[in-house]
Amino acid sequence: MDPVPLFNPCEMGRFTFSHRIVLAPLTRARSYGNLPQSHAILYYSQRATKGGLLISEATGVSSDAPCTNTPGIWTKEQVEAWKPVVDAVHAKGGIFFCQIWHVGRASDLEQEPISSTDKPVEKNEDMDFPVPRRLAVEEIPDVINHFRIAARNAIDAGFDGVEVHGAHGFLLEQFMKDGVNDRADEYGGSLQNRCRFALEVIDAVSTEVGPDRVGFRISPYISYYGCHDSDPDALGVYMARELDRRGVLYCSAVEPEMVAATTVVDGETTTTTMSRRMMIPHRLHGMREAFRRGMFMVGGGYDRDAGNMAVASGYADMVVFGRLFLANPDLPRRFQLDAPLNKYDRATFYTHDPVVGYTDYPFLDDDREAMSDHTG
Numbered sequence: 001m002d003p004v005p006l007f008n009p010c011e012m013g014r015f016t017f018s019h020r021i022v023l024a025p026l027t028r029a030r031s032y033g034n035l036p037q038s039h040a041i042l043y044y045s046q047r048a049t050k051g052g053l054l055i056s057e058a059t060g061v062s063s064d065a066p067c068t069n070t071p072g073i074w075t076k077e078q079v080e081a082w083k084p085v086v087d088a089v090h091a092k093g094g095i096f097f098c099q100i101w102h103v104g105r106a107s108d109l110e111q112e113p114i115s116s117t118d119k120p121v122e123k124n125e126d127m128d129f130p131v132p133r134r135l136a137v138e139e140i141p142d143v144i145n146h147f148r149i150a151a152r153n154a155i156d157a158g159f160d161g162v163e164v165h166g167a168h169g170f171l172l173e174q175f176m177k178d179g180v181n182d183r184a185d186e187y188g189g190s191l192q193n194r195c196r197f198a199l200e201v202i203d204a205v206s207t208e209v210g211p212d213r214v215g216f217r218i219s220p221y222i223s224y225y226g227c228h229d230s231d232p233d234a235l236g237v238y239m240a241r242e243l244d245r246r247g248v249l250y251c252s253a254v255e256p257e258m259v260a261a262t263t264v265v266d267g268e269t270t271t272t273t274m275s276r277r278m279m280i281p282h283r284l285h286g287m288r289e290a291f292r293r294g295m296f297m298v299g300g301g302y303d304r305d306a307g308n309m310a311v312a313s314g315y316a317d318m319v320v321f322g323r324l325f326l327a328n329p330d331l332p333r334r335f336q337l338d339a340p341l342n343k344y345d346r347a348t349f350y351t352h353d354p355v356v357g358y359t360d361y362p363f364l365d366d367d368r369e370a371m372s373d374h375t376g
């Protein structure tokens with residue numbers, strides 16, 4: 001069999017990774033009362049491999065930070081509840097980072113949310129969002145402190161590090177992107193000012209747990225919850241450069257939404273029936289160039305071939321897989337064998353059942369056992 005670039009081992013700082021297939025942070029809405037539940041032990045350990053990196057689902061840094069049924073890490077009880085989950089991943093040799101977040105105005109809680117602005121997320125057919133309160137400059141250090149304590153708590157729970165969630169329209173992005181941030185103080189206006197809050201969080205968290213235990217997730221091209229930026233290339237490169245300067249372990253960047261493949265015939269761009277396949281835009285070269293010291297991770301639409309190409313070409317050091325890993329607990333093994341994949345069931349992504357759509361996706365060997373049972 002040809003060598004599989006995704007299986008080139010790699011060392012970075014204190015970690016030795018045996019492959020480059022990363023479990024994406026995936027909110028699963030099964031942490032009742034913001035408390036990690038015992039069913040998460042099986043879910044994460046199913047996806048753990050020796051020397052493989054797993055990122056937890058987004059985990060709240062304070063009582064106003066998470067969504068309903070997503071986990072938190074601001075109380076002692078939550079830290080204790082995470083411990084057996086982390087232990088189970090470690091028992092299989094996995095490396096486990098906790099993604100820490102604050103939703104800001106993209107909140108489903110009763111209380112008035114905080115944001116960079118007092119403009120709410122535009123109402124859509126699924127959700128009506130509350131009107132946020134614009135954070136005063138004097139309040140920002142408190143929020144930064146919540147991230148710092150959450151990082152400390154994550155390490156106390158046994159996590160190997162933390163990923164600061166700076167993507168997908170949540171609080172830090174509500175500051176970073178000019179489509180939302182309408183402030184006139186030192187946290188608004190210029191690119192440097194808009195990124196100040198996120199970088200202050202990175203600095204506080206790095207000081208607390210060490211930059212070699214810190215990653216940052218960023219999605220300059222994605223406009224979730226109305227979070228749009230007029231110059232995502234500049235935003236991405238600026239943040240990548242600042243993260244590189246700080247020596248954090250990794251920068252995890254999300255590709256723009258996938259696009260339909262096009263063909264150019266006689267100068268005319270067409271989307272042909274033949275090329276209806278969705279393509280990854282591969283817009284992250286500038287960030288990759290700016291982030292060289294640590295690991296550059298990419299995600300968003302990747303499969304085995306695209307992941308291998310990204311690693312082989314040096315476009316990325318690691319590849320983050322979301323929906324494929326959600327539906328294939330043994331994704332690394334399936335990629336190694338080039339085996340068929342389970343299909344994901346979108347309907348159970350965010351349902352609250354402790355088993356269905358969560359820990360009941362079959363392993364490759366289950367299929368084989370089922371087949372041999374069948375064939376006698």
Ligand SMILES: Cc1cc2nc3c(=O)[nH]c(=O)nc-3n(C[C@H](O)[C@H](O)[C@H](O)COP(=O)(O)O)c2cc1C
Nearest residue numbers: 024025026027057058299300301302321322323349
């Ligand atoms: C069910 C679900 C939950 C997600 N939750 C998070 C999350 O908690 N944090 C985050 O940064 N991204 C989250 N994402 C985005 C994924 O991490 C990933 O970027 C996205 O699924 C695209 O990658 P893929 O094409 O490999 O699935 C979520 C995606 C899905 C499908």
